[in-house]
Structures are given as structure tokens and as C-alpha cells.
Amino acid sequence: MKRKSLEKEACPIARSLGEIGEWWSLLIIRDAFLGKNRFGEFEKSLGLAKNILSTRLQSLVNHGILEISPASDGSAYQEYNLTEKGKRIFPVLVALRQWGEACLFDDSGAGQILVDKKFGKKVKPIEIRSQDGRLLKADDVRIEFISPKPKKNSRKK
Template identity: 70%
Template sequence: MKRKNLEEDDCPIARSLSEIGEWWSLLILRDAFLGKRRFGEFEKSLGLAKNILTSRLQKLVSHGILEIAPASDGSAYQEYVLTQKGKDLFPILVSLRQWGERYLFGSQGTKQILVDELNQKPIRKIEVRSHDGRELKPKDVKLLFLDTKRKTKPAKKK
């Protein structure tokens, strides 16, 4: 069965998943946020076949989430660096991590914890807040359609 192309879907979640929805892509982003930059570092961390890793990295680069840069140590290697678009995914990965910690590890808990580097204290739970600062739950929001006649197009890539 052919997968539906979500790149022009009206839903922002669907379009986002078309760019980052593959689980290997999310794990590559996790590693990038943890400081990994080189192909070999991703390969070692993920245990992923070279052809699949190459494909996922190329896709993240083509979508402007990662960019290829000369190695920061001056060597002949290249590095994969998060762009601003990629860095803006940080709260999403933290939320996904917190959800996994809460629901997927049972009473044993996880063997890792995400902490603030400055004080080594666990980071606070990500929350959705209203314009005036109230914490919002699903029952507190609704989807407002701005213009049902206008069909949105994907943002142009840089």
C-alpha cells in the first residue's frame, strides 16, 4: 500500500510528520541535541545501517533541519549541525521523552534523566500555556479555521 504524501496536508501535525515522523529521524535528532555531529557518531549510537542513516540524514538536510558543515576541529570530516528549524524541535523531543518516561518504564523508571546543565536538577515538565499563562488541557482548546477557501502550500525551502 502506498503511503499518503502529507507535505501539502492542511494539518500542521501531518506536514510535520512528513519531515520528521520516521523514528530513525527522531533518534538522529535526539543524538544531535546531545552533541553528536559526525556520521560515525550517529552510526555508533544508533547501530543503523549506513544506507539507512545516509538516507535519513539527507532527508533532514533537504528539509532544512540539519545542515552539513566543515568539521569544527579543522579535520577533513563533515558534521551535521542543527539549523534553527532543527533547534526549534527541542521542546517536541523533550515532550516525547517526558511522555515516554511517564508511561513506558513502569515502576522501574528510566536509567537516564534530563537535567539542567547549570544546576544538575531535572527539567520541569513541558506544559501548554495560554496567552495569559494558564496551563491548558485538551478540553480548554479548539481548532479555529482561519480561511476555509484558501489552500495553504508548503513553506519554501531555503
Template identity: 60%
Template sequence: MVKRTRLEGAECPVARSLDAIGDWWSLLIVRDAFDGIRRFGEFQRNLGMAKNILAARLRTLVNHGIFQVVPASDGSAYQEYVLTEKGKGLFPLIIGLRQWGEAFFFEAGEAHSRVVDRENGQPVQALELRAADGRLLGPDDCLRLPAQ
């Protein structure tokens, strides 16, 4: 098996982020947490992944401060995985991936899950990147500066 390269010391924020959440299982675990899943068994049933892989991914997410382990909310002997503020900060990323997937991986009219505003049941608007002055920005409008 190829040893995974660690990126925690990279100067690029994308590389450092991927060090914590850079595989698809981890992002699906985070997605499920936003949908209210909190227990190991619930993640395992919902995702259908091997228990050893789930345990390793959850351990990594906890070690990176994305989840915290807390006593079960029902007072049972179980533990629950709860998103931290750092973990909740992944919400725009999850929504962005959903919207990208809807735009490029579904045919018109093809059924898929939706995210709606809890208050009024309306679909969320597409994410946009805006300049400080409010202009809509695209890839050609931005550049990456070297670390200083």
C-alpha cells in the same frame, strides 16, 4: 514497498511536520544531535542503524532545513551535521516525548537516562501548555479551527 504519502501541502501543521521528521529514526538522530553527536559515523555507532537508512534520513533532514552540513570542526576532511534554528526548535518536542515516555513506559524506580539543567544539575520541569492568560490547558480546553 508501499509508496509514502507526501504531506508537505497539508493544511494541518502536524501533518507537515511529520513529513519532515515523521519516523522514529529521524527523531532519534535529532535526539543524538542534542546530545552533541555531529558525524555520520557517530550517529551510526550510537544508533546501530544501517548506513543506507542513516544516509537517507540525514539527507531528508538536511533537505527540510533541520540540519546543515558543515566542514568538520577539527579541520579534518569529514563533514558534520549541525542542527539549524529549525532543528533546535524540535527541542521541546524531544523533551515532551521523553517526559511522556517516562510517565507511561517506565515502572516506578526503573533506571533511565535523564535530562537536567546544565547550570544546576536539577531535572527539568514537566512541559505544560498554557493559555495566554496563564491557565493550564488540557485537550478538552483546545479546539482546532479549519484553515482560513
């Protein structure tokens, strides 16, 4: 079944899901943040069939989330590295992780925590704050529709 394209949707959530919403893609991005960057590393970590992994990696490259570069060790391999656009997904993964920790595990936790490298302390939960610093919940916000401004150079290569 062919998926509907969401690239023209007015909703930023829909457009984002059009590029990264498939779960394997999010897990590939997670692994890239964890330092994996070769096809074999992703394959071993995820246990994903080569054809599916290849398709997902190519999609992430096509969307500008990953880029392909020669192997840093000078070997004949290539590496998949996060672009600046890809690195901006970090808060999304942290929010998803923290939601999972809070809602999908019992009091004993997930068996892993996200730690600040500098201080060795657990990362605080992500918070949504107003311009004046107030903590916001879902009931405290609304969507206002405005005329969208096209992003410069947003066309795919």
C-alpha cells in the same frame, strides 16, 4: 511502499510528521542535540545500516533541519549540525521524553533524567498554558480553521 507526501496538508501535525515523523529521523535529531555530528557517531549510536542512515541524514538536510559543514577539527570529514529550524524541535523531543517517562516505565524510572545544566535539577514537565497563564488540558482547547498564510521562502532549494 511509497509514503504519501504530507507537505501540502493543512494540519501542522501532518506536515511536521512529513518532515520528522519517521523514528530514525527523530533519533538522529536527538543524537544531534546530544552533541553527535558525524556520520560514524550516528551510525555507532543508532546501529543503523549505512544506506538508511545516509538517506535519513540527507532528508533532514533537504528539509533544513540539519546542515552539512566542514569538520570543526579541520579534518576531511563533514559534520551534520542542527539548523535553527532543527533546534526548534527541542520542545517536541522533551515532550516525547516526558510522555515516555510517565507512561512507559515503572516507578523506578527510565534510568536517566533531563537535567538543567545551570542548577543541576531535573527539568519540570512541559505544560500548555493559556494566554492568561491557566494550565490547559486537551479538553480545554479546540482547533479553529483560518485562512493559512504562506511562509515566506518556504520553497525547498
